[in-house]
Amino acid sequence: MPTHTPENQRLVDLLKRVALQDHTSFKQLYDLTSGHLYGVAMRFVRKRELADEILQDAFINVWQQAGGYSATLSTPMTWLISIVRNKSLDRLRRSKIESESTDALDVDATGQGQDEAIDHPDPHDLFAAATEKFELNRCLSLLEPPQRQSLALAYYNGLSHSEVAEHLQVPLGTAKAWLRRGLERLRKCYDADTHTTGPKGTA
Known part of the structure; x- marks a missing residue:
């Protein structure tokens, strides 16, 4: 118990x-x-x-x-x-699989990656980042599925407009319209959250 x-x-x-x-x-x-x-x-x-x-x-x-x-x-x-x-x-x-290549990049040339990791990050910065990521995910969840999927393919997977259209098996114009409308709705939702909650990380 x-x-x-x-x-x-x-x-x-x-x-x-x-x-x-x-x-x-x-x-x-x-x-x-x-x-x-x-x-x-x-x-x-x-x-x-x-x-x-x-x-x-x-x-x-x-x-x-x-x-x-x-x-x-x-x-x-x-x-x-x-x-x-x-x-x-x-x-x-x-x-x-990716960890070895990531480690190699961290010590590349100037070694800045290691220097930046020495200090423990500010908890308030982490809280702000977590809140911001939550707000983005919430706004994404409000999009229509085709808009959300096309944005994910374009911005998370790095696909071009034509590749998004091919992946979703829709005309190129349709894929572009989904991306454009999805971005517009995402921006409006995110801007509304910012204006409602005020500066990130404040009580």
């Missing part, structure tokens, strides 16, 4: 409010737990930049799935650690 302590209860209460999309509670939860969770990610991936990305992705999941947490099944930290652990394992599987 989960251990009932004041610290656990505070995290339970924060998760309940995060489930209601309370940004202030989300920031408090992040400030209280991100240091420990960052250490968990580091133990798996051993690279600061990967641990940063895993932490951001994990807190996006927390924001989206906080309503699924059950205090009767596990403590908040156990639940949070399991998210970070799963994200870390997924990342290790995806980057297994």
Whole structure:
């Protein structure tokens, strides 16, 4: 059975409010737990930049799935650690082949990649990045499937307009229209979020 302590209860209460999309509670939860969770990610991936990305992705999941947490099944930290652990394992599987080439790039020429990784990143910067990524994902989810898929192919997979059309088996003009309308809707949604929430990373 989960251990009932004041610290656990505070995290339970924060998760309940995060489930209601309370940004202030989300920031408090992040400030209280991100240091420990960052250490968990580091133990798996051993690279600061990967641990940063895993932490951001994990807190996006927390924001989206906080309503699924059950205090009767596990403590908040156990639940949070399991998210970070799963994200870390997924990342290790995806980057297994790419890791050697990435390491070679990090030490290329000036060695700037290593120098930049010496200091621990500012938690507030990580929180802002995680929030921004969540807002982008939310806006993407509001697009029509063809628009979302065409944008993903063009901007995440690097396909040209003609390649997107070929992949989706539609005329080139249709693919271009999906991309154009998708970008317009994405920009409007993202701009609306920015104006509503104010500067990133503020309570």
